[in-house]
Amino acid sequence: MLNFVDSVNEAVSGIKDGSTVMIGGFGNAGQPFELIDALMDCGAKDLTVVNNNAGQGDQGLALLIKEGRVRKMICSFPRQSDSWHFDAKFHAGEIELELVPQGNLAERIRAAGAGIGGFFTPTGYGTMLAEGKETRIIDGRGQVFESPIHADVALIKALKADGVGNLVYRKTARNFGPIMAAAAKHTVVQVSEIVPTGGLDPENVVTPGIYVNSIVKVA
Amino acid sequence: MSTATSIQTSDKPLGRDALAELVARDIAPGSFVNLGIGQPTLVSNYLKPEQNITLHTENGMLGMGPEATGDQIDGDLINAGKIPVTELPGASYFHHADSFAIMRGGHLDICVLGAFQVSATGDLANWHTGAPDAIPAVGGAMDLATGAKDVFVMMTLLTREGASKIVDACTYPLTGVGCVTRVYTDKAVFLTGPDGVTVRETFGCTLEELQELVPVPLKTAE
Numbered sequence: 308m309l310n311f312v313d314s315v316n317e318a319v320s321g322i323k324d325g326s327t328v329m330i331g332g333f334g335n336a337g338q339p340f341e342l343i344d345a346l347m348d349c350g351a352k353d354l355t356v357v358n359n360n361a362g363q364g365d366q367g368l369a370l371l372i373k374e375g376r377v378r379k380m381i382c383s384f385p386r387q388s389d390s391w392h393f394d395a396k397f398h399a400g401e402i403e404l405e406l407v408p409q410g411n412l413a414e415r416i417r418a419a420g421a422g423i424g425g426f427f428t429p430t431g432y433g434t435m436l437a438e439g440k441e442t443r444i445i446d447g448r449g450q451v452f453e454s455p456i457h458a459d460v461a462l463i464k465a466l467k468a469d470g471v472g473n474l475v476y477r478k479t480a481r482n483f484g485p486i487m488a489a490a491a492k493h494t495v496v497q498v499s500e501i502v503p504t505g506g507l508d509p510e511n512v513v514t515p516g517i518y519v520n521s522i523v524k525v526a
Numbered sequence: 527m528s529t530a531t532s533i534q535t536s537d538k539p540l541g542r543d544a545l546a547e548l549v550a551r552d553i554a555p556g557s558f559v560n561l562g563i564g565q566p567t568l569v570s571n572y573l574k575p576e577q578n579i580t581l582h583t584e585n586g587m588l589g590m591g592p593e594a595t596g597d598q599i600d601g602d603l604i605n606a607g608k609i610p611v612t613e614l615p616g617a618s619y620f621h622h623a624d625s626f627a628i629m630r631g632g633h634l635d636i637c638v639l640g641a642f643q644v645s646a647t648g649d650l651a652n653w654h655t656g657a658p659d660a661i662p663a664v665g666g667a668m669d670l671a672t673g674a675k676d677v678f679v680m681m682t683l684l685t686r687e688g689a690s691k692i693v694d695a696c697t698y699p700l701t702g703v704g705c706v707t708r709v710y711t712d713k714a715v716f717l718t719g720p721d722g723v724t725v726r727e728t729f730g731c732t733l734e735e736l737q738e739l740v741p742v743p744l745k746t747a748e
Contacts, residue, residue: 333585333622334608335601386663397661406662409584410626410669417623430630430672433703435654436664449703478619479585480602485621513621 309472310521311501315345318495318523322346322460327355329416329456329487330368331463334360337480339464339497341525343367346462352376357416357456359409359483361385361393372396381456383409408436411453413486419455420489420518427452461491465514468496470504472516481513488518495521533746536729539712545680547572549638549710552678553579557635560584560670563607565680566638580616582634584666586625589617606666626666629673637674639667641681641706643696646742648706648718650679651698664701671702683711683739690740692716692723713739 312318319342322328328346332338347370354377361380362369371377373392385393385404396402407415408430418426427450431437441452463484465474474496476484488494501524540548542565550572553559560582561567570592573579581590583605590605591612599610620628628634641652653667654660671677681691692709708726709716714736715726724745728736737744 334604336585336604337602384663384665386661394661398659404661406664408664408668409622409666410630410673413622413626414630428630430669432672434668434700436668476619478600478602478613479583479587479604481619481621482586483622486623 309516309519312521312523315341315497315523315525316348318342318497318521319345319349319460319462321493322349322351324351325353326351326459327357327457329357329458329461329463329483329491331461331482331484331487332358333479333482334363336478337464337476337482337484338367339462340367342462342464342495342497342523343371347371347374347376353378355379355381357381357412357458357487359383359412360387361390361404363387364389365392369393372402375401377402379403379405381405381407381412383407383412406436412456413483415453415456416483416490417486418453419457420486423455425452425454456490458487458491459493461487461494463487463494463496465496465498467500467502467507468498468519468522469502469507469516472496472519472522473507473509473512474498474514474516474519475507475511476513485514488514493520494518495523497523497525499525533725533727534729534732535727538730540729541712542568543571545710545712548715549678549680550574550577553577553636555579558582558588558633560629560634560637560674562637562639562667562670564640566640567607569638569680582625582628583611584625584629584670586620586622587613587617588628589614591617626669626673629666629669632673632675634674636676636678637670638678638680639670641679641691641709642698643691643693644679644681644706644709644718645693645696646718646722647720648677648704649696650677650701650706651696652679652701654699656699667701671705676707677702677705679706679709681709681711683713692740692742694742716744
């Protein structure tokens with residue numbers, strides 16, 4: 308069921324304590340900042356957050372972490388020059404980290420949306436990130452079993468939506484958006500523009516509306 | 527003064543830019559290439575248009591152009607190091623799972639990475655020091671190391687303390703096993719593989735002098 312909502316606060320109002328929330332973006336490109344701010348305001352806590360990073364500076368995801376609302380981060384690159392809030396929580400033992408090679412992160416998200424029960428990948432074989440995981444030699448290469456990552460909610464940013472929820476993105480801001488939209492039970496999208504149904508060329512739709520539940524326009 | 531062996535191609539060690547120029551010259555025309563963050567990024571400064579190299583960035587783009595300046599800067603168009611870049615004619619965008627399928631699927635000809643250590647058989651350590659208080663962060667390093675057809679490493683041969691970064695076995699946590707095919711350093715270019723280390727050329731030292739710095743047996747092609 309697709310809803311167009313008037314505010315970001317309304318868009319995230321259904322997020323419950325203990326939810327797994329996927330958040331799109333790589334660096335600032337494609338980060339749904341307004342939706343993250345609304346998640347902050349809605350008060351949900353004990354969250355597991357899936358994002359490539361673990362927050363930067365004093366905004367967005369970094370503030371959620373600072374306020375102790377994130378129980379666990381699943382990400383590929385938590386440490387950055389300005390990831391001080393994550394660093395502090397990690398050193399204090401107040402946040403759990405599941406570190407995943409970036410391609411395994413993306414494919415595990417994709418697998419969830421595609422109904423795949425897991426997959427073998429050469430990435431990470433023979434490294435500490437494969438410790439304790441099932442391995443096989445396939446076609447002469449060592450490979451590691453990786454499981455899908457499902458989510459209750461995805462918060463993503465797209466450029467435009469049409470009336471049935473089809474989405475197009477902009478340049479490298481696409482990044483995790485399409486696969487997170489498919490992987491989550493409930494996908495919330497902030498867009499810059501909503502166009503009438505028929506206003507997007509079907510050949511150019513990147514995320515079909517079937518994956519989208521709530522759309523909010525952010526100026 | 528010792529006698530220079532025939533594989534010495536420079537009378538002094540190569541600086542970062544000269545090394546980047548050498549890597550760029552060694553990339554076959556028409557290649558699809560991913561340049562890692564840091565020193566490898568310098569290689570893009572020396573790629574010539576007639577080489578027709580297509581650059582891939584892990585955050586979902588082929589056909590990446592030079593760093594953006596002035597009003598070219600667009601927050602939606604960045605590289606893996608989160609630096610604003612430009613797009614070239616023929617560029618394409620795709621989502622993260624497709625971007626890493628390009629890597630893992632063996633579609634990239636070359637990736638160029640930095641390293642802490644490379645073993646004699648091409649094991650790579652470049653993501654984590656393993657220090658107890660270090661926050662590990664891997665990003666796309668393992669995917670690149672595993673997926674590209676050729677993995678080139680650029681690094682100084684020695685640490686600040688003078689230890690060789692080409693080692694018998696890596697002491698830092700591994701990024702990938704047996705993945706590195708070539709190592710470009712300030713003192714030499716090394717080819718690595720199951721049969722050990724072959725020196726292609728040296729800079730500012732003889733093979734014998736190089737062997738004194740590196741704790742694994744060095745061979746030459748002939």
